[in-house]
Amino acid sequence: MYTARVKFKRGNEIRFISHLDMQRMVQRILRRAHIPMKYSEGFNPHPKLAFAMAMSVGMLSDCEYFDVELENHVDPDEMISRINKSSPEGFTAVNALVTNQKMQSLTSLIEESEYTINAKLLNSEDSKKLEDAVKTILGEESIKYRKRNKKGRYNEKEIRPLIKDLDLVIENSKIKLGMRLSTGSKENLRPDVVIGILDPEKILFDWEFGFLTKRTFLGKSNLRERI
Amino acid sequence: MKERLEKLLPLVETPARYTGNEVNSIKKSINEGTIRFCMGFPDVYEVGMSHLGIKILYSMLNDREDVYCERVFAPWTDMEDLMRENEIPLFSLETQTPVSEFDFVGFTLQYEMSYTNILNMLDLAGVQIFAKDRDERSPLIIFGGPCAYNPEPIAEFADMVIIGEGEEVLSELMDLYSTHKNNYNRKSFLKAAARIQGVYVPEFYKAEYNDDGTLKRFDAVEAEVPEMIKKRFVKDLDNIYYPDNFVVPYIEIVHDRSLLELFRGCTRGCRFCQAGMIYRPLREKSLETLKKDADALIESTGYEEISLSSLSTMDYTCLPELTDYLMEKYAEKRIAVGLPSLRIDSFSIQTAEKIQQVRKTGLTFAPEAGTQRMRDVINKGVTEEDLISSVSEAFDLGWGHVKLYFMIGLPTETMEDVDGIAKLGYKVLDKYFETKSEKKNKKIKVVVSTSSFVPKAFTPFQWVRQDTIEEITEKQRYLIDNMRSKMINYSWHDPKVSYLEGVFARGDRKLAKVLYSAFKKGCKFDGSKEHFNYEKWLEAFKEEGIDPDFYTARERSVDELFPWDFIDMGVTKAFLAKEYQKALQGKLTGFCKFKCENCGFNEFEEGWKCHVYSKSQV
Incomplete structure (x- = not known):
């Protein structure tokens, strides 16, 4: 086979x-x-x-x-x-x-994904605010994310360890935001959650899924089978 | 347009309905001379894309160098709201061109309850809804399909209505248009088009009514247009265009498979069935043509199933040879062969057994009525013994899921006939328990489904009174109460929808204003439970001073002039009347594949004689 x-x-x-x-x-x-x-x-x-x-x-x-x-x-x-x-x-x-x-199955190999968002600042003076927000996240040791579960109750989840890296480049109000996040069956963090923390009131930048490009990485144990 | 659209797509349900670009969709360069045709289906993408006729005409028109045919479907209400809010007009899937910019916009009429969607789509496209308001800049609006055989309720919205099969007549229309395109004048084009057989131009005709609302006369009011519109049919299906590929949607559609058309027409002569009358004569494709069509479709689509699609598929002369060929070649590749409803006999069970090696699904039978008397009235030539021995054989072979289709509200029906449906359901169930076969399925489910009979134009029952909503409701309640077994699953149709369907099925031109008013009140997707609003419809009838009962609640007299009588569909009114009388006497008419029953078709058109099959050929 x-x-x-x-x-x-x-x-x-x-x-x-x-x-x-x-x-x-x-x-x-x-x-x-x-x-x-x-x-x-x-x-x-x-x-x-x-x-x-x-x-x-x-x-x-x-x-x-x-x-x-x-x-x-x-x-x-x-x-x-x-x-x-x-x-x-x-x-x-x-x-x-x-x-x-x-x-090894793909689901067990997958550990991280990299996302790139290409978007525009809503207000060109706000670049500092966004840069600060990124720095704040990277500086935190713990970030709790409140999420409603299937029963409608709120669950709190520690997500800081799932954010591997954030990388922001702003040029003439154009944003390029790179995110490396845990993905997979064990730990998983969606990029829109991180965006929600960066810009909870949606005043800094405008985005939708179409501005998001993903790259899935298979884990290190896959070295021999890497393609 | 594309950018504005991209902003809206993340906000709607199933955005892939609106993005096009599917495998096998057609891309063409457009120049000055290109005739642009937009093929519309007045329902959502998933329904419209399942329709074979649209697929054939889309491919056929695009096969011509001078035509670019694109598609448009009714946007679901979430998308429509956003389009209206953002002033995005109805657009084609292939190039996102506003529908108003096309030369032709075609709509297929598959179902009376989709008429409001057509009005809504024209409105969303910014095209004048009534034909009389259109000018040289408007696209030409063409209707076709089975409901077009009684075009009068929607006549005022159409520039042209195609009566009959579309392949040849659309080609002729395109040829004609290419000679008019550079110096286009709406009226002179329509006048020329009206002389093509099968083309009805409603504005050239006038209806006059008696005081009681019935039709008094129907006349051509323009010189040189025919008094009678003769339908079109393709004489030789082996030499007519059939697509070698289908557009393969990304999203799951209703019939998500390849469709192989085996023949057109049906000669069983069931008296309730409009398709069985209007699609005559019987024309079979040759085995060689079908093998070639099937190979091409399987290769080009990647579909995992090919369905043998015709009015009564089991009647195809070379069915065993065809299924053998398909199984031998494709079973190993796990490509399944699908059959729609089965004929009720052993041959059908054997065939189903053979082709369901790949994927085993349920069996569907259509006894149509619950008692022998009722089945004789509708000329459904099957007996209870046929059904019982067929299901018994099916249970022996391991099937456990059987669907039975019936109709209620048939002419002369009594509660005894309705009770026969429940009894038959239980007899089928009893057969399962009597089954001793080793292959017996552990699970049993008998699905009994009733639709409510709607008398249609051009059938032997075009004269009859339709059951009222109350009568149908009572019959449905009886069946609910009398089929309480957990192993029988009973489903039925909303009688209010069937009632309105009946109004338009035998309606006249006076209904145009009701349709318009209903559309203005927001009626759309009337076939879907979610959107159907009966109260709004009743308001529309009331405001326009039209009594819907006029169309459904009266038994028509034998000499009444019908709104659709100006259409000659091949089968004569005299034959239909005779069949109606025979129905009332419970007399059967034979399967005319073997012996002509003189429906009139042999005299319909020069150069056509129906092929008479000998029984040994079957």
Whole structure:
């Protein structure tokens, strides 16, 4: 049995589709590309396809991953070129790794993501305020985030350790804000939460998910299988 | 436009409804000579994109170099509100061009309850709603589809209505338009178009009414336009355009699969069924054509299922050969073959068993009525024994999910016939418990679904009175009370919606003002529970001085002139009248695939004779 690990980009043309739609889209791309997918058994067989993480509707990404099980070996370069020929605009396969060895699952490997926001200051005099807000966060030892749980009660969560780095560049009221945050099944912090802490009253800058580009990083234990 | 739109998309539900750019959607360069056609479907993207006719015409028009056909669907209300707030007009999916800038805007009429959406879409596009208000700068608004066979309720909103199948007539219209485009005059174009067979230009005709509201006369008021509009149909389906690809949506649509059209027309002759009359004659595609179509669609879409789509799919002459071919070639690739509702016989169960190797789903049967007497009235040629032995065979083979479709409110129906539906539900359930097969499914679910009969134009029941809302409600209540088993799941339709559907199905031109008034009051998406507002509709009727009961509550006399009588759809009114009489006597009419029943089609058009099949061919 072979598994292909595929690295891909999600561009503007397809940023509005949901995670479920994304899974369906990739299945159809793979079928059009004649990739020999392995199917589950049973009354309703489906391809064995696994994504690293669900993406927010609207967000772009320079680096995402999925794994797919194959019936037989396929040359990775050949696979990438076939996928890209069968893909809609906005979906680009970058790299693939095909192996018959057991790989650690994507969900267990994923640890961090990097986000870049390109936005504009609402008021050009406010650059200092935003810079201070970034410094404040990085200077804090503890940040508690209050979140409503499914039962409607508030939970408090320590999120400072999940913020690995923030990096702000302001040029002529244009903001480029880089964030490195924990991602994955163990610890996860969404970029909009950090933005909410930086600018709780939404007076400093205007943004939406389309201004956000994500890069997913697989953890260090993945060195051997890095693609 | 694109930038303004991008700002709104994060705020709406399912934004991918509005972004286009799907696999196989068409991109073209546009120049001075390009004829721009916007194909509209008056419902949301998920519904519209599931419709085969739109797919065929979209691909066919784009196959022409001189035409660029784009798509537009009804925006859901959240998007509509934002568009109105931000003054964004209705736009096409492919190029985000305002719909008002197209040469043609087409709407398909699949369902009477989508009419308000058409008015709303025209309004959102900034196009004049009434045809009489349009000028040289307005796009030409064309309607087509099954409801266009009685175009009168929406006639005042249309510049042209296409009666019949669209492929050839749309091509001819495009040819004609290309000779008019550079020196375009609305009226002279419409006059020329009206001479194409199958094109109805409502403003060239006038209706006069009797004091009792019935139609007195219907005349052409423009010189050189035909008195009768003859429908169009494609004679040879093997030599007509069929798409080799479909647009593959990102979001899940209602019918999210490839659709293979096996044939057009149906010769079973069920008396309630409008499709069975208006889509005549029967024309089958050859096995070779279908193999080629199927291969191309599977290759180009990547869909995991291909559905064999026709009015009565099991009747296709080469069905065993076709399913064998598809299974042999695609089962290994886990591409499933789907069948819509099954014919009630052993052959159908065997076929379903064969093709559901890939993915096993439920079975759907349509006995349509609960007693033999009622089934004979509607000419549904099946017996209770057929149904019981079919479900029994299905249970033996391991199915546990069976859907049964019925109608209530059929002509001459009594409570005994309604009770027959409940009884049949239980008999099916009993068969499951009697099953001793090793393959017997551990789970059982019988879904009984009733729709409320709506008499339609061009059927043997076009004369009958429709059940009132109260009568239907009583029958539904009876079925709820008498099918209390947890293993039977009963579902039914809102009788108020069926009532309004009935008004427009046999309506006339007087209804245009009611539609307009209802639209002004905010009626839209009337087919959806969330938006249907019966009170607003009643207000609209009242304000316009129209009694909706006029259209539904009276038995029409045999010699009444109908608003749709100026359309010649091939089957004669005399045949329909004869069928109506036979219905009242409970007499059956045979399957005309084998023996002609003289519906009139053989005399309809020069060069056409229906093929008579011998039973050994099946």
